[in-house]
Amino acid sequence: AELTLSWTDNSTNEDGFKIERSNSSGGPFAPIGTVGPNVTTYIDGNLPEAANQCYRVRAYNSAGDSGWSNTDAP
Numbered sequence: 001a002e003l004t005l006s007w008t009d010n011s012t013n014e015d016g017f018k019i020e021r022s023n024s025s026g027g028p029f030a031p032i033g034t035v036g037p038n039v040t041t042y043i044d045g046n047l048p049e050a051a052n053q054c055y056r057v058r059a060y061n062s063a064g065d066s067g068w069s070n071t072d073a074p
Helices: none
Strands: 001-004 016-022 030-035 041-044 054-061
Touching: 016 041, 030 041
Parallel strands: none
Antiparallel strands: 001 041, 016 030, 016 054
Protein backbone atom coordinates (compact mmCIF):
# COMPACT_ATOMS: atom_id res chain seq x y z
CA ALA A 1 0.00 0.00 0.00
CA GLU A 2 1.11 3.59 -0.62
CA LEU A 3 0.15 6.95 0.89
CA THR A 4 1.21 10.50 -0.03
CA LEU A 5 1.68 12.84 2.94
CA SER A 6 1.63 16.61 2.58
CA TRP A 7 2.18 19.47 5.01
CA THR A 8 2.63 23.24 5.13
CA ASP A 9 6.20 24.56 5.23
CA ASN A 10 6.15 27.10 8.07
CA SER A 11 9.95 27.18 8.28
CA THR A 12 12.21 29.74 6.67
CA ASN A 13 15.63 28.20 7.25
CA GLU A 14 15.19 24.44 7.28
CA ASP A 15 17.68 21.95 5.87
CA GLY A 16 14.79 19.53 5.44
CA PHE A 17 12.02 17.64 7.18
CA LYS A 18 11.98 14.42 9.19
CA ILE A 19 8.96 12.11 8.90
CA GLU A 20 7.95 9.50 11.48
CA ARG A 21 5.19 6.88 11.53
CA SER A 22 3.42 4.89 14.25
CA ASN A 23 0.45 2.54 14.41
CA SER A 24 -0.86 4.57 17.37
CA SER A 25 -1.25 8.31 17.92
CA GLY A 26 0.55 7.87 21.24
CA GLY A 27 3.56 6.20 19.61
CA PRO A 28 6.10 4.85 19.64
CA PHE A 29 7.08 6.60 16.42
CA ALA A 30 9.82 5.40 14.11
CA PRO A 31 11.66 7.44 11.45
CA ILE A 32 10.61 6.54 7.90
CA GLY A 33 12.29 9.26 5.86
CA THR A 34 13.66 12.73 5.34
CA VAL A 35 13.15 15.23 2.54
CA GLY A 36 15.01 18.36 1.53
CA PRO A 37 14.20 22.02 2.17
CA ASN A 38 10.92 23.39 0.80
CA VAL A 39 9.66 19.87 0.05
CA THR A 40 6.14 19.43 1.44
CA THR A 41 5.23 15.90 0.36
CA TYR A 42 6.47 12.39 1.10
CA ILE A 43 5.31 9.09 -0.40
CA ASP A 44 5.15 6.29 2.14
CA GLY A 45 5.34 3.29 -0.13
CA ASN A 46 5.97 0.66 2.53
CA LEU A 47 2.65 0.59 4.38
CA PRO A 48 1.45 -2.57 6.09
CA GLU A 49 -1.85 -3.72 4.56
CA ALA A 50 -5.02 -2.66 6.40
CA ALA A 51 -3.10 -0.89 9.16
CA ASN A 52 -4.04 2.40 10.77
CA GLN A 53 -1.00 4.66 10.70
CA CYS A 54 -0.25 8.01 12.33
CA TYR A 55 2.37 10.46 11.07
CA ARG A 56 4.26 13.46 12.33
CA VAL A 57 6.77 15.80 10.66
CA ARG A 58 9.34 18.31 11.88
CA ALA A 59 11.82 20.65 10.29
CA TYR A 60 15.52 20.45 11.04
CA ASN A 61 18.66 22.48 10.39
CA SER A 62 22.19 22.77 11.76
CA ALA A 63 20.84 24.38 14.95
CA GLY A 64 18.55 21.41 15.71
CA ASP A 65 14.97 20.28 15.24
CA SER A 66 11.66 22.11 15.41
CA GLY A 67 8.83 20.75 17.50
CA TRP A 68 6.79 17.95 15.98
CA SER A 69 3.75 18.73 13.89
CA ASN A 70 0.34 17.64 15.04
CA THR A 71 -0.07 13.89 14.70
CA ASP A 72 -2.36 12.95 11.83
CA ALA A 73 -3.88 9.73 10.60
CA PRO A 74 -5.11 9.39 7.00
